[in-house]
Amino acid sequence: MNILGISCFYHDAAAALLRDGNLVAAAHEERFTRKRHDPDMPAQATEYCLREAGIDIDDLDYVVFYDKPFIKFERILTTYFATFPRSLPSFTKAIPIWLKEKLWVPSEVRKKLGYTGEVLFTEHHQSHAASAFYPSPFEEAAVLTCDGVGEWATTTQGIGRGSDLELIQEVRFPHSLGLLYSAFTYYLGFKVNSAEYKVMGAAPYGEPKYVKQIFDELVDLREDGSFKLNMRYFAYDYGLTMTNRRFENLFEHPRRKGESEMEQFHWDMAASVQVVTEEIVLAMVRDLHRRTGLNNLCMAGGVALNCVANGRIVREGPFENLWVQPAAGDAGGALGAALFTEHAVLGEPRKFQMKHAYWGPAHSDEAIRTELDARGAPYRSLPRDEMIAEVARRLADDQAVVGWFQGRMEWGPRSLGARSILADARNEENWKRVNLKIKFRESFRPFAPAALAEKAGEWFDIDRESPYMLLVCQVNEGKHIPAVTHVDGSARLQTVDRDSQPEFYDLLRAFDERTGCPVLINTSFNVRGEPIVCTPQDAYLCFMRTHMDVLVLGNQVLLKEEQPELVEDFDWRERYELD
Amino acid sequence: MGMEPVPVHRRLLNGWMAIVARFGFVQTLVILSIFYALLIGPVALVGVLARRDPLDKRTLRGSGTAWSKADSASADLDRAKQMT
Ligand SMILES: [Fe+2]
Numbered sequence: 255m256n257i258l259g260i261s262c263f264y265h266d267a268a269a270a271l272l273r274d275g276n277l278v279a280a281a282h283e284e285r286f287t288r289k290r291h292d293p294d295m296p297a298q299a300t301e302y303c304l305r306e307a308g309i310d311i312d313d314l315d316y317v318v319f320y321d322k323p324f325i326k327f328e329r330i331l332t333t334y335f336a337t338f339p340r341s342l343p344s345f346t347k348a349i350p351i352w353l354k355e356k357l358w359v360p361s362e363v364r365k366k367l368g369y370t371g372e373v374l375f376t377e378h379h380q381s382h383a384a385s386a387f388y389p390s391p392f393e394e395a396a397v398l399t400c401d402g403v404g405e406w407a408t409t410t411q412g413i414g415r416g417s418d419l420e421l422i423q424e425v426r427f428p429h430s431l432g433l434l435y436s437a438f439t440y441y442l443g444f445k446v447n448s449a450e451y452k453v454m455g456a457a458p459y460g461e462p463k464y465v466k467q468i469f470d471e472l473v474d475l476r477e478d479g480s481f482k483l484n485m486r487y488f489a490y491d492y493g494l495t496m497t498n499r500r501f502e503n504l505f506e507h508p509r510r511k512g513e514s515e516m517e518q519f520h521w522d523m524a525a526s527v528q529v530v531t532e533e534i535v536l537a538m539v540r541d542l543h544r545r546t547g548l549n550n551l552c553m554a555g556g557v558a559l560n561c562v563a564n565g566r567i568v569r570e571g572p573f574e575n576l577w578v579q580p581a582a583g584d585a586g587g588a589l590g591a592a593l594f595t596e597h598a599v600l601g602e603p604r605k606f607q608m609k610h611a612y613w614g615p616a617h618s619d620e621a622i623r624t625e626l627d628a629r630g631a632p633y634r635s636l637p638r639d640e641m642i643a644e645v646a647r648r649l650a651d652d653q654a655v656v657g658w659f660q661g662r663m664e665w666g667p668r669s670l671g672a673r674s675i676l677a678d679a680r681n682e683e684n685w686k687r688v689n690l691k692i693k694f695r696e697s698f699r700p701f702a703p704a705a706l707a708e709k710a711g712e713w714f715d716i717d718r719e720s721p722y723m724l725l726v727c728q729v730n731e732g733k734h735i736p737a738v739t740h741v742d743g744s745a746r747l748q749t750v751d752r753d754s755q756p757e758f759y760d761l762l763r764a765f766d767e768r769t770g771c772p773v774l775i776n777t778s779f780n781v782r783g784e785p786i787v788c789t790p791q792d793a794y795l796c797f798m799r800t801h802m803d804v805l806v807l808g809n810q811v812l813l814k815e816e817q818p819e820l821v822e823d824f825d826w827r828e829r830y831e832l833d
Numbered sequence: 834m835g836m837e838p839v840p841v842h843r844r845l846l847n848g849w850m851a852i853v854a855r856f857g858f859v860q861t862l863v864i865l866s867i868f869y870a871l872l873i874g875p876v877a878l879v880g881v882l883a884r885r886d887p888l889d890k891r892t893l894r895g896s897g898t899a900w901s902k903a904d905s906a907s908a909d910l911d912r913a914k915q916m917t
């Protein structure tokens with residue numbers, strides 16, 4: 255049985271392929287089209303998944319779309335009825351797209367993927383819940399999904415048992431924790447559905463001064479973790495913006511203009527909405543624990559990408575275990591749609607457990623060499639262990655910034671050592687260097703650290719693995735890794751074990767042996783506004799356009815100083831929008 | 834793929850899109866606005882008169898729960914085939 259799950263039309267399109275219940279491949283469309291957050295039908299991601307499985311589109315038993323378009327459309331029409339006549343601008347903008355493609359999913363699938371069989375549909379939060387529970391290590395678990403909005407639901411609580419997955423209750427649009435966070439993201443001048451992580455990263459610089467005001471005026475949090483928003487302050491239900499004039503008056507500041515200076519007020523607002531989010535998530539988690547009495551919790555939806563909140567759930571929540579799937583956002587809905595169909599709809603028993611995030615395309619050393627030879631790029635092909643020793647030496651002794659490309663590409667928004675830029679975390683300068691010389695930005699956020707799993711406990715206050723960089727914890731006293739330590743002493747940790755990423759693990763070990771530090775800066779392999787690199791060619795171009803010192807493609811090591819100048823007849827900077 | 838007949842709604846839609854393309858941006862806006870007024874307006878008016886609150890925006894400070902029951906109908910193939 256071959257089931258392809260797809261998510262698209264809003265943000266972060268993706269495809270995931272199950273064969274007899276096992277995940278074969280999963281990838282974000284943006285990595286192939288090189289358009290960040292590409293929302294279009296994931297034709298190239300699908301093509302890749304089929305190639306990985308060695309099958310044809312006609313070999314698929316089902317294609318499953320990750321939400322129910324008609325229910326969503328009904329919600330949108332209901333919203334227009336309820337907000338007449340203010341919703342006119344939104345109506346004229348949204349309706350043509352609905353009429354053009356969003357309502358005709360089966361024929362879009364036929365047209366863009368060339369698939370002629372049956373198309374199935376799962377509900378948005380069923381997809382999220384399935385993506386969180388089925389691949390988890392738990393036979394039985396409570397499930398919390400929380401995002402902007404799907405059809406009507408914005409938050410759901412559920413229970414998964416074996417192949418059964420049931421959603422118990424939900425909070426409905428427009429009352430949405432994801433949209434509350436996005437509203438503050440918007441108000442603080444960042445890009446909605448994209449730069450929420452910056453608000454989280456800004457929070458440690460501020461005082462959560464406005465928490466009370468937010469709970470008094472904007473959010474009514476109930477004892478059982480449910481909540482309502484005071485929609486007088488928000489515009490996302492009727493307009494083209496997230497917040498309205500009343501919101502600005504309440505906080506006595508206009509919306510911050512993008513790219514302008516962050517003032518104390520902005521840091522404080524970021525800190526406040528972060529605390530409010532954590533409080534609401536914790537209240538929902540406590541309620542879910544009371545209701546289910548279970549020890550295991552699975553989470554998905556965009557809010558589950560808030561790794562500061564996740565860190566608090568682990569430390570303070572009543573659940574013993576937490577599992578968050580690496581693609582917790584809408585891209586993960588592709589995986590969830592396929593899994594929900596396999597287990598909940600068709601009743602097949604569970605057998606797949608996700609133990610790593612590397613479900614994208616790989617490129618052999620041979621293919622890499624062919625590509626480099628064709629470009630005339632000088633490189634050295636080293637035996638694996640020598641390559642690792644060489645890279646560790648460059649990182650430690652030369653303080654090199656290294657582009658690191660190994661094995662299959664990551665599934666989910668984070669770079670996890672397959673398509674990463676690495677540098678020495680002990681060197682505070684590297685915070686600035688990597689940002690200015692490679693990402694071409696100034697950043698108030700430190701980088702994320704990757705650490706050897708078995709030594710993570712020595713360096714960080716953490717008692718479990720965090721393979722997908724979805725937990726924030728404190729850096730231990732006396733450990734000096736300033737390039738990855740936030741002002742409040744926290745870090746967004748990825749733990750690396752040998753089974754899931756042998757090359758990256760061995761590199762961290764070699765670096766540890768050399769320096770006594772099992773930690774490296776691990777940031778995404780891209781420039782600002784660009785999707786993470788996918789192919790050796792993407793990686794080479796990114797390497798050449800920036801001031802990266804070393805590029806490692808499989809066992810091939812390239813030095814910047816040996817490369818011929820890159821001649822391009824366009825300015826690549828204009829290709830990518832600011833993020 | 835080319836063999837398949839184009840469904841009726843698709844043909845109507847393609848026709849509509851062709852008209853829209855002909856008339857250009859401003860006209861599209863005008864047509865959509867008329868649609869908004871004629872289709873959404875009356876239903877909205879009925880909603881206002883009946884004091885409906887489909888988005889549950891009026892009662893903010895409630896004491897009870899804001900959870901609603903999730904639809905727990907069984908997940909079967911027939912249901913999965915529906916877009917609703
Ligand atoms: Fe979602």
Ligand SMILES: [Fe+2]
Pocket residue numbers: 264265401402403584
């Ligand atoms: Fe979404």
